[in-house]
Amino acid sequence: MGKKERREGSCSSDVGFDISKANCIPAVVRDLCAMFRSGEKTSHIEPVPIPSKEGVVNLILELQQVLFPGYFTDMILTPDNLEYHLGQKINVLYERLAGQIGSAIRHDCFRHNQACSKCGERSYRIAESFIASLPVIREQLETDIEATLVGDPAAANADEVVFSYPGLFATMVYRLAHRLVELEVPIIPRIMSEYGYHRTTIDINPEARIGSSFFIDHGAGVVIGATTDIGDRVRLYQGVTLGALSLPRDAGERLRHTKRHPTIEDDVIIYANATILGGDTVIGARSIIGGNVWLTRSVGPDIKVLLKQPELVYLGKKDNHDADK
Numbered sequence: 001m002g003k004k005e006r007r008e009g010s011c012s013s014d015v016g017f018d019i020s021k022a023n024c025i026p027a028v029v030r031d032l033c034a035m036f037r038s039g040e041k042t043s044h045i046e047p048v049p050i051p052s053k054e055g056v057v058n059l060i061l062e063l064q065q066v067l068f069p070g071y072f073t074d075m076i077l078t079p080d081n082l083e084y085h086l087g088q089k090i091n092v093l094y095e096r097l098a099g100q101i102g103s104a105i106r107h108d109c110f111r112h113n114q115a116c117s118k119c120g121e122r123s124y125r126i127a128e129s130f131i132a133s134l135p136v137i138r139e140q141l142e143t144d145i146e147a148t149l150v151g152d153p154a155a156a157n158a159d160e161v162v163f164s165y166p167g168l169f170a171t172m173v174y175r176l177a178h179r180l181v182e183l184e185v186p187i188i189p190r191i192m193s194e195y196g197y198h199r200t201t202i203d204i205n206p207e208a209r210i211g212s213s214f215f216i217d218h219g220a221g222v223v224i225g226a227t228t229d230i231g232d233r234v235r236l237y238q239g240v241t242l243g244a245l246s247l248p249r250d251a252g253e254r255l256r257h258t259k260r261h262p263t264i265e266d267d268v269i270i271y272a273n274a275t276i277l278g279g280d281t282v283i284g285a286r287s288i289i290g291g292n293v294w295l296t297r298s299v300g301p302d303i304k305v306l307l308k309q310p311e312l313v314y315l316g317k318k319d320n321h322d323a324d325k
Helices: 024-040 051-065 084-112 120-130 134-151 160-162 164-183 188-200 318-323
Strands: 214-218 235-237 242-243 275-277
Touching: 051 134, 051 164, 051 188, 084 120, 084 188, 120 134, 134 160, 134 164, 134 214, 160 275, 164 188, 164 214
Parallel strands: 214 235, 242 275
Antiparallel strands: none
């Protein structure tokens, strides 16, 4: 059979084909430009810069170095050089943070067809308020470290928790992003939370409210929705979902600001793969929710909710069955 005929001027990945002869590329470019210029397809074709995802991720890593000095840098820190080191880091951080916040505010104004007035001034004021919050955030994170040491016998010391525990990293990102939510900064908190999810597979919406001494053990697959309220000294294990009930297709905007996710009161423990759904669902203080439990209604304080022991079926030699008894 002869060589496969190639249509003149068509795109091809055949070896030896001269791509410069292809005529489909200009047509594809024209089609895509028409889509994006029409405004009917999602794009960022505007004169206002959007926050940089890479820049926001770098801010998280720089904030981690400030909140945990000496852990994530090659520089040896001593009591004598600590103040100089933190001063230098925070000054640079302040400028970069204000720049990203300014982009977020300007983009939000443009998106809503609002006049952007004194956005630069506002971004610096917000950055200053955020920086001023760092000591409080650090105090909260210390309670989270202590909760990890109390809740996990495998945690050897605080250094191991800071370096190695995904739950602490996800909680740190949440606490930073949540403070930006409180300061009404658009888009950046979600960029931060998605990076935290990418690093840890723990998905915490930055709008959720979480108390002190929070501990996520192992962590993979944990989901915490936007309107979740979590009290103090709460412990979650891997695979826990604090989510919303299924909503109608047209309910997104209508229910955006309503309570859709559960409330978890103080000192609650929720074991692996438990699912708790609904804005009216409240788990009372000091209650324990067992693994794989599915809940869509409230539980009072000091209650244990557990699944019955399933019946196990053994297949194989009788001796193996007896050994398991």
